[in-house]
Amino acid sequence: MRYVVTGAAGFIGSQLAESLVGDGHDVVAVDCFTDYYDPAQKEANARALDVRRLDLAEERLELGGVDGVFHLAGQPGARSFGEAFPLYVRRNVVATQKVFESCAHAGVRVVFASSSSVYGDAESYPTREDAVPRPLNPYGITKLDCEQLAYAYAHAFGLDVATLRYFTVYGPRQRPDMFFRRVCERLLDGGTFQMYGTGEQSRSFTYVGDVVDATRRVMEDAPAGALYNVGGGEEARNLEAIAVLEEVSGRRLEVEYVDAVKGDMQRTNADVSRIREDVGWEPQTSLRDGLAQMWSWAAARVAAE
Numbered sequence: 001m002r003y004v005v006t007g008a009a010g011f012i013g014s015q016l017a018e019s020l021v022g023d024g025h026d027v028v029a030v031d032c033f034t035d036y037y038d039p040a041q042k043e044a045n046a047r048a049l050d051v052r053r054l055d056l057a058e059e060r061l062e063l064g065g066v067d068g069v070f071h072l073a074g075q076p077g078a079r080s081f082g083e084a085f086p087l088y089v090r091r092n093v094v095a096t097q098k099v100f101e102s103c104a105h106a107g108v109r110v111v112f113a114s115s116s117s118v119y120g121d122a123e124s125y126p127t128r129e130d131a132v133p134r135p136l137n138p139y140g141i142t143k144l145d146c147e148q149l150a151y152a153y154a155h156a157f158g159l160d161v162a163t164l165r166y167f168t169v170y171g172p173r174q175r176p177d178m179f180f181r182r183v184c185e186r187l188l189d190g191g192t193f194q195m196y197g198t199g200e201q202s203r204s205f206t207y208v209g210d211v212v213d214a215t216r217r218v219m220e221d222a223p224a225g226a227l228y229n230v231g232g233g234e235e236a237r238n239l240e241a242i243a244v245l246e247e248v249s250g251r252r253l254e255v256e257y258v259d260a261v262k263g264d265m266q267r268t269n270a271d272v273s274r275i276r277e278d279v280g281w282e283p284q285t286s287l288r289d290g291l292a293q294m295w296s297w298a299a300a301r302v303a304a305e
Contacts, residue, residue, distance in 0.1 A: 002026040002066050003219075006099065007073035009033060009042035009051055011173045012113070012166075016070060016212045017049050028066065030054045034091070036075065037176050045173050056095035063106035068219050071099050072113040077177060078263050080138035092142035097149055104157040111219045116167040116204070116231070116268045118144040126204075126271035129165070129227050137263025147227075154225055162222045164215060167231035167270045171208030171290060172297035180291065183242055184298035187251045197260035199239040204231035204270040207290035210283045217279040226278065231270020233283040241287065248292045249299075 003020055007013035008029035017027050029051040033039045054061075056073055063069070075091035096112070103110040117140030118133040135141045153159035174181040186193040214230045222228070236244075246252055276282045 001068065002028070004028045004030060004061060004063065004066055004069040006030045006056060006061075006069070006071050007113075008049060009046035010072065011045070011175050012169055012208055012211055013070075013072040014045035014049065014173060015208055016072065016215055017046075019212050019216065021049070028052065030056070030061070030073070032056065032073065032091075034075070036077070041176065056098055057090050061099060061102040063102055063108050066106070066108050069099065069103055069108055069110040070113075070215060070219065071096065071110055074113070074143075076139070076175065078117070078137050078139055078261055080142075081262060085138050088138050088142045092139075093145045093149070096146040100149055100153045100159055100161070103161070104153050104159040107158075107160075109160040109162075109219065109224075111215060112146065112150055112161060112163045113215070114147055114163050114165045115140065115143045116165050116229070116270065117265070118147065118165060119265075119268070121266055122268070125267060125269040127229070127269060128271045129229055129274055136265060140263075151225075160224045162218050162224070162226040162228070164218060164228050164230050165270075166211060167204040167206050167229065167268050169206050169208050169211050171294050173208070174294065179238065180241070180245070180294055181298070183245055183253065184249075184295060187245065187249050187253055188299065188302050192254045192256045194258050195238065195255050196258055196264065198257065199242075199255070200237055201264070202235050202237045202267045202269070203241075204235050204268045205241065205287055205290070206230060206232035206270075206283060207285035207293075210285050213284075214275065214279075214281045217281050218275070221279040223278070228275040228278070229270040229272050230275065230281075231268070231272055231283070232285075232287065234287045235267075235269045236287055241291070244288055245291050245295060248288070248295050
């Protein structure tokens with residue numbers, strides 16, 4: 001098969017693209033290499049791929065001979081209020097509209113990566129896909145906007161789209177602003193870790209390899225219009241997760257508590273019964289095993305510098 005992967009130099013996108021190539025598929029890798037974090041890290045992620053530089057908000061995807069599009073590109077992060085807001089609109093909503101337009105025109109299936117951020121502080125836990133979305137920050141709002149665009153293009157133009165709501169993905173290549181990456185770096189350099197809020201926030205932490213597996217299964221087997229949670233099998237508080245990393249690393253972390261991030265969610269917990277029933281996916285990686293793999297990657301990365 002021939003697939004397009006957008007965001008192919010990113011944390012998840014690079015590992016999805018490599019997985020597809022490893023199984024003999026032809027992958028057209030696309031990324032904008034924005035400066036949200038050091039582009040050199042994205043270059044390192046994508047060293048095994050031939051990545052085409054493309055600004056999806058400006059340029060149209062060429063989809064001749066393509067069997068499917070994995071649309072993972074976007075502007076991440078909860079710090080999306082204020083002056084940053086136009087970037088989230090451009091890189092999430094405008095870019096995604098153009099991807100959906102191209103896919104609808106070409107009659108190509110697209111799997112769209114949304115986020116658990118659309119739920120905000122959810123009405124119930126574990127959270128099902130039919131929960132009322134109440135995002136708490138512009139990032140979540142733009143992801144929900146994209147979901148509505150998917151529905152509109154499916155209704156008006158027959159777009160074959162499946163949407164995945166990823167829950168707090170972690171593992172090797174995680175972005176430098178993300179929780180576990182920052183914990184690993186402070187464990188390695190002996191510095192003080194800044195904990196936003198009390199540390200009692202909890203998440204459905206989901207290992208990146210499981211996310212790649214879910215994303216591929218949905219492309220192959222999900223019905224058109226499907227919407228799925230993709231979340232880890234274990235919920236853990238941030239402080240509990242730190243304790244696991246301390247045990248894995250054999251080190252202790254010095255923690256400084258600072259103000260919580262505006263718009264951050266207090267809890268996420270994914271109900272994955274729908275994706276299990278439809279495509280047979282469920283998370284396979286325990287939090288301890290996933291953090292052990294992430295720690296090995298982080299330690300090796302520092303050793304190689």
